Amino acid sequence: MFTATQEQIDAWKSEHQINEVIALSSKKHDKRAYFRKPNRKEMEFLSAGTKSSGLKFNASLLKTCYLGGDKEIETNDDIFMGIGEQIMSLLTFDVVEVEKL
Structure with missing residues (x-):
């Protein structure tokens, strides 16, 4: 299993x-x-x-946002199909507040 170093993570950031x-x-x-x-x-x-196609969206999202590691995460069907809900972690953004004035 590929494990990035903290230096690599900092470099990606x-x-x-x-x-x-x-x-x-x-x-x-x-x-x-x-x-x-x-x-x-x-x-x-x-x-x-x-x-x-949700599958095409997921595949494109992984390809677009890939930084490094084991490419099998994207190419192995068993892994790819299991990503499901976890892929949503790439799509969590800031929560904004609405205030009616």
Whole structure:
């Protein structure tokens, strides 16, 4: 299983100007890969090009946001199909408050 060093994680954060690096792992297959959240332009592109298929969206999201690690996270069908809800961790953003005045 690939394990990034703290130096590598810090380098990804600096290179991509991000605050978080997200690891997705498969214990069964002993694989781990690291991802970042998509930016607004990437979300527009991903949403426009994959409206008819959630699987295509997930595949495109992983490919777009991949930083490093075991590529089998994206290519092994057993792992890819198991990502499901965990992929949503790439899509959690700040919660804003609404205030009626």
